[in-house]
Amino acid sequence: MTEMATLPSLAPLTVELLLAVGAMVLLMFGVFTGERSAPTITGIAVALLAVAVLMLAVMDNNGLTFDGAFIMDPFARFMKILTLIGSGVAIAMSVGYARAEKFERFEYPILIVLATLGMLMMISANDMISLYLGLELQSLALYVVAAIHRDSVRSTEAGLKYFVLGALASGILLYGISLVYGFTGQTGYDAIVAALAEGRSTGLVIGLVFVLAGLAFKISAVPFHMWTPDVYEGAPTPVTAFFAAAPKLAAMALIIRVVIGAFEPVTADWQQVIAFVAIASMVLGAFAAIGQTNIKRLMAYSSIGHMGFALVGLAAGSKVGIQGVMVYLVIYLAMTLGAFACILAMRRHDQMVEDIDALAGLSRTQPLVAFCLAAILFSLAGIPPLAGFFAKYYVFLAAIEKGLYVLAVIGVIASVVGAFYYLRIVKIMYFDEPDGEFDPMPMELSAVLGISGVFVIGFLVFAAPIIAAAGAAAASLF
Amino acid sequence: MILKPLFFYLFSLLTIGSALMVIASRNPVHSVLFLILAFFNSAGLFILLGAEFLAMILVVVYVGAVAVLFLFVVMMLDVDFVELRQGFLQYLPVGALVGIILLAELIAVLGGTLLAPDLAGSGAAPIPPVDQMSNIAAIGALLYTKYVYFFQAAGMVLLVAMIGAIVLTLRHKEGVKRQDVSAQVARSPETAVEVVKVETGEGI
Numbered sequence: 001m002t003e004m005a006t007l008p009s010l011a012p013l014t015v016e017l018l019l020a021v022g023a024m025v026l027l028m029f030g031v032f033t034g035e036r037s038a039p040t041i042t043g044i045a046v047a048l049l050a051v052a053v054l055m056l057a058v059m060d061n062n063g064l065t066f067d068g069a070f071i072m073d074p075f076a077r078f079m080k081i082l083t084l085i086g087s088g089v090a091i092a093m094s095v096g097y098a099r100a101e102k103f104e105r106f107e108y109p110i111l112i113v114l115a116t117l118g119m120l121m122m123i124s125a126n127d128m129i130s131l132y133l134g135l136e137l138q139s140l141a142l143y144v145v146a147a148i149h150r151d152s153v154r155s156t157e158a159g160l161k162y163f164v165l166g167a168l169a170s171g172i173l174l175y176g177i178s179l180v181y182g183f184t185g186q187t188g189y190d191a192i193v194a195a196l197a198e199g200r201s202t203g204l205v206i207g208l209v210f211v212l213a214g215l216a217f218k219i220s221a222v223p224f225h226m227w228t229p230d231v232y233e234g235a236p237t238p239v240t241a242f243f244a245a246a247p248k249l250a251a252m253a254l255i256i257r258v259v260i261g262a263f264e265p266v267t268a269d270w271q272q273v274i275a276f277v278a279i280a281s282m283v284l285g286a287f288a289a290i291g292q293t294n295i296k297r298l299m300a301y302s303s304i305g306h307m308g309f310a311l312v313g314l315a316a317g318s319k320v321g322i323q324g325v326m327v328y329l330v331i332y333l334a335m336t337l338g339a340f341a342c343i344l345a346m347r348r349h350d351q352m353v354e355d356i357d358a359l360a361g362l363s364r365t366q367p368l369v370a371f372c373l374a375a376i377l378f379s380l381a382g383i384p385p386l387a388g389f390f391a392k393y394y395v396f397l398a399a400i401e402k403g404l405y406v407l408a409v410i411g412v413i414a415s416v417v418g419a420f421y422y423l424r425i426v427k428i429m430y431f432d433e434p435d436g437e438f439d440p441m442p443m444e445l446s447a448v449l450g451i452s453g454v455f456v457i458g459f460l461v462f463a464a465p466i467i468a469a470a471g472a473a474a475a476s477l478f
Numbered sequence: 479m480i481l482k483p484l485f486f487y488l489f490s491l492l493t494i495g496s497a498l499m500v501i502a503s504r505n506p507v508h509s510v511l512f513l514i515l516a517f518f519n520s521a522g523l524f525i526l527l528g529a530e531f532l533a534m535i536l537v538v539v540y541v542g543a544v545a546v547l548f549l550f551v552v553m554m555l556d557v558d559f560v561e562l563r564q565g566f567l568q569y570l571p572v573g574a575l576v577g578i579i580l581l582a583e584l585i586a587v588l589g590g591t592l593l594a595p596d597l598a599g600s601g602a603a604p605i606p607p608v609d610q611m612s613n614i615a616a617i618g619a620l621l622y623t624k625y626v627y628f629f630q631a632a633g634m635v636l637l638v639a640m641i642g643a644i645v646l647t648l649r650h651k652e653g654v655k656r657q658d659v660s661a662q663v664a665r666s667p668e669t670a671v672e673v674v675k676v677e678t679g680e681g682i
Contacts, residue, residue, distance in 0.1 A: 008626070020634060027641070066627040107645045114638050121631060133631040137638060144642035159646075 012063045012072035013124070015052045015080065019117040022048045023110050030106035038104040042095055045109035049088035049116065056081050064126065068188050071126040078326060078473035079123045079253040082333055086246030087116040089337050089448055093344055094238030096442040100350060101236070103149050111148075112242060115141035119250030126261065128177045128187040131254060135173070135218065139166050142247060146235045158234025165217070165227045173214025179207025189262035196265040205269050211258065212273050218251035219307045220300075222280035232300035237352060240296055241340035244303050249329050252307070256314060256322060260477045267317050275315040275407055281308025282414035289421045294354050295343055298421065299336075302380060305418055306332050312411050313395035316402040319474050324394035326470035331379075331391040331459070338376045338452025342369060345441040345449075353438075356425060361434025369441060370429045372453035377426050379456040381419035387459035394467075486526055493519040506552045514545045531614045 010017065026048075030041050056077050064071050091109050098104045118138030125131040143166060147159020181187055183204040184195035196204070217224040232240045259270045285305020292298040310332070313324035346353045363370040379388035392415060399408045441449075455462065496519065499512040517540045524533035611619075621629055 008623075024637075067624055069627050105645065107641055111638070111641065111645070114634065114641075117634065129628050130631065133628060133635060137631065137635045140635060140638045140642060144638070144645055147646055150646055 009063060009065045011061045012065045013070055014059065014061055015055055016117060016120050018052055018055065019048065019113055019120065023113040023117065026110050026113070030110065035104065035106060038106040039095070041106045042091060042109045045113050046088050046091050048113060049084050053081055053084045056084070068190055069127040069130045070124050072124055074476040075257070075473040076124045078469060079249060080120050082329060083119045083123065083246045083249050084116060086249060086333050086337065087112055087242065090238060090242035090245060092444050093241055093341060093448060095444060097236065097238045097344055100347070101149065103236070105148065108145065108148055111141045111145050115145070116246065119246060122250045122254045125254065125257065126189050128180065131258065132174065132177065135254070136170065138247060138250065139170065142243065145239050145242070146231060148239065149236045154234040155236055158231045162227055162231045169214050169217035169224065172210050176207045176210025176214060179203055179210060183207060192262045193264055200266050205266070208263055208266065208270055209273060212270060215251060215255050215258070216277055219248055219255065220304055221277045221307050221311065222284045222304065225281070225284065225304045228304055229297045229300040233294055233296045237296065237344050241337065241344065244299060244336045244340065245333055248303065248307065249333060252310060252325065252329060256325065257477070259314070260322065271315055271317055274311055275404065278308045278311035278315050278407065279410050281305060281311065282411055286414040286417040289418065293356055295356050296354055298356065299339060299343070303336070305414065309392055309395060309411060312407055313398050315404060315407060316398040318398055318402055319478055320401060321395070321398035322474035322477060323467070323470045324398045326473060327394050327467055328391040330466055330470070331387040334452050334455045335376050335380050335388060338372065338449050338456065339380070341445045341448040341452065342373045345369070345438060345445050347439045348436055350439070356428060359425060359429050360432035362429040365434050365437045366441070369449065372449050374426045374429060375453050375457050377422040381422040382415050383419070385460060387456045390459060390463065482526060485522070489519045489522040489526070493523065507549070510545060510549045510552055513548070514541050517541045517545060529613060531617055
């Protein structure tokens, strides 16, 4: 017989354990008390995520555990806090909608908590197997929440579409991972770096491209973006708000750690792929959004474009570039949640309205909401001195520092084109005649919108600590 | 030991014989039953090799799940296997070709370990010799120590899959009468029996 093996250190994954145990306890509670416990479980789930944020903020549990499969470092901490905030706010924003549309199900917040657990595992993945398992845990929960409004044809269609394409992407990713394993003999990131020290083979590059293709699907970067508008439009709006925020951040963190942590020796190879994906996403995000009339589809194209801008920083491959991406993601999170708080408040006679023209004359009916939304839209367009401008400024700065002028120039052009459709919404809100009022905004949505608006307008006040924290986090990767 | 070769030939003959019967028998249900027999005998072969974990997995997964699923499909769906077998001779050359390729690959794999015997022990986690540790203990020692994180993460993925399947398909039907044992037991004669005084010639 073997001697007793020592338990690996569990300190680095305290927060993951909290979420896993919390989700299972909530599940039991929900099963035994039935549907009427949905509001309680929603409240506890938000509290659970808030506690997780606090624990991450105060604890000092950096380290590598499980034979290097799981890593906790300042980068992971930064991205995990962002992701948890995104998930928590998304659950909180769903309360009013679920009540009005009568799909109050206690599984919804639990699935979001489990998806968040998967995201945390993705952010901390330091091995191809933990990468895949985290990704799959997150994706599986997302497929289910996309279809959770199962009496709605559009919701089930969105779920099915997302599931089929997601499974395809997982297959591509696994194929890439198997090629990488075949040509390096390793799955751990550190071991892959060591194996690449003697030079790379062509097979590894093919594997790398497949891995990046599979991951690009998860951040809906062009050319793997086709599912995004349909899924965003079909899924229930709070689910769309969730999709646009937290999973994007986690997948971006995952990509950053894979390319910097595992494929650092072949930077020149992945840089080309990332640069291409960035350009294609920025251009498509800018042009395809122009003709949209549905605000959720518009936000889908907007998020495709924004992921492209964030990838510009990654394409630079430098510490400043990663710092830029992280600042971008903070600002993206704030803007997206604020915008979706407005979209969720677009209700008329107890019906969701998703037409952009329904916003006409909002400045007269709800001036404060219109002002906040206008600020967020200006920020999404990247107009100084709002937050969105600084987001773009930092990634373009990193690209120029590395001599990627073409990338930066195309980015600026795409940003100008993209400004058109954001400004069009502002024009509709301020200069068109109102054709009816929205129902009054629920308290939780106005709180999210208010905080988002303050953050976007007063970014210069908060900028210094965020940029410093992002810098320290990015430094821990190199 | 004379017993070991004896059992080897017994299991091998039965495996090959039942495998032949799977494709030869006219009744599809018999085919599936012969398939189960083939699985059981292969499990016996694995035990002779000292691979008891594989033997158990074969019985649990293939016999317990896969073959029973086949049986369900065969019995539920009305598939006319006689008609399917019409073009047997026509497809024989293609089938034979596939079989020969498979055989060549098997020989290549086996030949590889014979040509380079040092490769056998060069995995990420080489199997310890059978006399030192049973392979269930070896798998357990690896799965619950080095790969415990992956094992637990896979468990969470399966939990989400289960929740998802229930969330998306379970519907509570309205108006279904269910047995409530506690309500039944709690009934007393006062709540269950109604005493009615019937007037003569009136009815209730």
